[in-house]
Amino acid sequence: MSTQFEAWFFNNRLPQIRYMMLFTAPLYMLYGFIEFQMDLPMPELRVFFHGLFIPSILMVVFGMTYVPTFTTVMKTLLFFSPIVAIVGNLYLNVGTAAFDCFVPEIYLCMIWTLAMSGLSIRLGSLAVLVYVILTLLFHYSRDAEQPFMFLYFLWMLSSAVFGLVTAIFYRQISLSIYQQQQKLAEIADMDNLTHLLNRHAMQRYFHQSQQAQHLPISVLMIDLDYFKQVNDTFGHMVGDGLLVEFGKLLQEHVRRGDRVGRFGGEEFCVVMPNTQLTQAQTVAESLLAIIHNHHFKHVDSLTASVGVAQALTEESFEGVLTRADQALFLAKSDGRNNVKIFLPTSAVYA
Template identity: 35%
Template sequence: MSLTESASGWPLRLKFNLVLAVIFLASLGGAGIYYYGFLERNAIEDVRRDSEVLMATALAIRAYTTDEVKPHLDPLNTQTFLPQTVPAFAAVETLRRLSERFPGYEYREATLDPTNPRNRATRWETGVIDDLIARQKQAPHEDAELWGIHGQGVKRALYVARPIVINNPSCLSCHGDPAAAPESMVRLYGRSGGYGWKMAQTVGMQIVKVPMLYPLEKARQTFETFMLSLVAVFGLMFLGLNLALSALVVEPMARLNRRLEDLATKDFLTDLVNRRRFFERLESEMAAARVHGSSLSVVMFDLDFFKRINDTFGHDSGDLVLKHTAVRVRELLRSSDCAARFGGEEFMILLRETPIDAAMALAEAVRARIADAPFETVGTVSASFGVAGWNHEEDAHALINRADRALYDAKEGGRNQVCRAAEAPVRRVLVTAESPA
């Protein structure tokens, strides 16, 4: 990539990539927030469905125990109380075995005043029961249910709670008047709790817990995979857009800029730099020479009797002479030198790090190259030269004026020759008695 292409292409490419990066980061952030929330909601919904299945399983076990087990085992309760005949006990024990296979899945029936002490509600469970009772009072004709998230870290779980309401009169045979309770149950649990219940009373709750670790971890992994895929897609898109930008925008613009720069700084006929560009280059080289203390010289020349060539052979032949003259000059210059068409048939050469004697020799070589080889159609053409060395004090115009006066001397002296410019006048500093020596 050329310097011009780099200068013109990189700011555009940088701005384009910055805009693209900002759009991508904003889109990635928005997509990440939305998709993470979407996956988390789906994970919670999955857990909700699992909790509903677990709750339905507990209710099915309770119903089966009530309908199929209790009638057959009740006669035995007169002698030894069998907890297996209690629907709540059967559901809790059955699902406890399930939790051994699937840790974190729990079913519990917590009561405020239990017969079996293991069913006593904890402080947190008591709060949930109170919330269920409050909800029943607000909407007595609707099935009360609460759900939420409980626990931290790996123990974080979604719970679903439903109230235990005394709707079956048979429940009061054991939990109503303690005197009417089965003697075998009293012997097992005593008379301290679980009695005096009434119809339509909420005595506790059924609660299931389903762990959220695995669904949320799965959601996190899916989210990371999705985000990585987005980054990969953006990377490919970023590469493709940059390649397209280079092929369709940057390179054509660089070529156009080079063309515009050539039009602005070069002479269209000779392909040498123009007068404006030459002055810019001269000012720059003078500044560098002043810093490094190096030499600098300029050569001014023009073609002798050029108007006669145009009048005799036509302007096309004159243009051809100018182009071939520029070619012959470039063949003798270093890459660090600069040649310009100064106007009409007049040319300038800037020689950096070149003292006046070396500049005179180069001018003589150019003069010989022009004069010794005839030009097509017009034949032999000569040129006159003026050479000036810079004294590190005068400005660019003064230096060129000295070369121009030397060129005039070459013309007056018979043409087809090289003349050395007179030395620039040296500034004299007046030293007074008060001035330091």
């Protein structure tokens, strides 16, 4: 779930990243313009760096938020662009009288990186550590110690803490929302009585398997024989309990990649990826034997009828389901407690 959440979390932060780039770029352009008006060394380099270079990187990231294939490159730029900005700040200003005017950029970069850049907490914290190391290196390499250096680093630490707390809090809220969404999705995909997959979820699994594997997929339609008599004799409470028990029995005896669902009443379905028609028939016959030999609560034994069909190339779930239903109808008409398959080549039953 961790990988799935990380992908969900990042995708949900894309609008935030997009608008942060859109608003930060003109701020840097304004930053460069103001620097040009001040009596500072290397004014042309300052204008190029803050007024053109950094905004260009930010707008490139802005464009990448619309192209999923550039996600890795975008994260790389999100990591390095504030480092480049701070290197430029330190290179241009450490040791000058105006340095105190430019220190806030470092504080803001720390908060921005941790809380607003879209980087993971791990990468954001690593970037902030790089900022601190770079700041120390520039100060001591140029012998530019401040008289109240401890206060300077106290504000850096405070900025890092504020950004980190915000990032952790936002992530925890997002995780809670994600987990709630997962629970709601599970409930939406679940049959209320048996807790098996419902028709909609089975359809989605069929199409996912079809698109991912491009291999044969077979479908079983299973119907309990004479189940109405069970309800009439023992009542619906007993009948519901038998349906739950029957669903568990199917789940325990299908293969790992197969999915069992309930479509309502006593009708069940099994989607079997990477399964030829003859293999599905063998599984169906095995299930019938297991059902017949199982001792159900309140009812000594039950039987079932099964219809089997294999999906044609690019066939819809409804299409293969219709043919499996037709085979099931023939199995019930032919005395029940048997398996019938729909042969797609000749459009007949066997």
